[in-house]
């Protein structure tokens with residue numbers, strides 16, 4: 380199904396997640412939408428449920444956690460009840476994922492290019508040559524160095540920022556409808572963080588993005604809307620300016636104060 384500009388790409392309705400061991404409710408009732416061209420920042424303290432939300436959307440709910448209510452729709456199609464085989468077509472295809480630590484996410488014995496090529500071949504049914512050309516073009520767009528944009532480099536040969544750009548390339552190579560980014564800049568130094576956020580911002584014009592961060596300042600720099608999570612619930616949500624400069628929830632004000640971004644009022 381083709382997506383028009385501004386169309387809802389991700390729609391999470393009434394998602395409830397529980398710990399299986401003790402039936403503890405981790406996420407009671409989560410509702411969120413992300414439209415094409417939009418980045419929604421999910422912010423909150425450690426343990427507030429950001430990563431669980433992101434993993435559930437990506438079909439990677441961890442062992443020991445189960446969804447007991449709700450639905451997740453991607454491009455108008457229900458995805459939370461897909462079989463694992465169908466998930467493999469969605470993940471890496473319609474959903475691209477960027478994690479915090481690209482060194483542990485990339486297989487160290489494979490070149491960056493071979494990882495991208497494998498993904499492009501699987502999801503787009505390309506032959507080797509076409510997939511390699513696409514990998515080089517994608518890595519070039521991510522500004523990876525060298526004539527072939529580091530396609531033959533191993534992960535350890537790149538800097539942290541370059542590896543993260545390569546991972547964004549991997550997330551994007553199949554033109555996903557949705558980018559899930561979980562703390563994509565936390566492991567990087569501040570100047571590199573801005574480059575990576577700018578890159579994500581550019582790419583999000585073609586897709587919708589959900590960016591998880593504990594850093595409300597980073598969310599303010601790159602997102603269109605911010606949702607603030609506290610103990611598994613979204614306690615405040617709105618356009619960036621409203622959340623940063625006119626927050627209604629005391630917890631949001633605390634987050635802003637600890638990031639030295641006190642509201643204007």
Ligand SMILES: Nc1ncnc2c1ncn2[C@@H]1O[C@H](COP(=O)(O)OP(=O)(O)OP(=O)(O)O)[C@@H](O)[C@H]1O
Pocket residue numbers: 398399405423424425426427428429430431432441442443444593
């Ligand atoms: N596999 C699991 N089994 C049981 N409980 C879990 C599991 N994974 C996470 N939890 C619990 O779910 C809650 C939310 O965790 P989550 O990792 O989503 O938080 P977070 O906001 O992403 O934090 P961080 O910023 O530290 O990653 C926590 O109370 C955590 O202990």
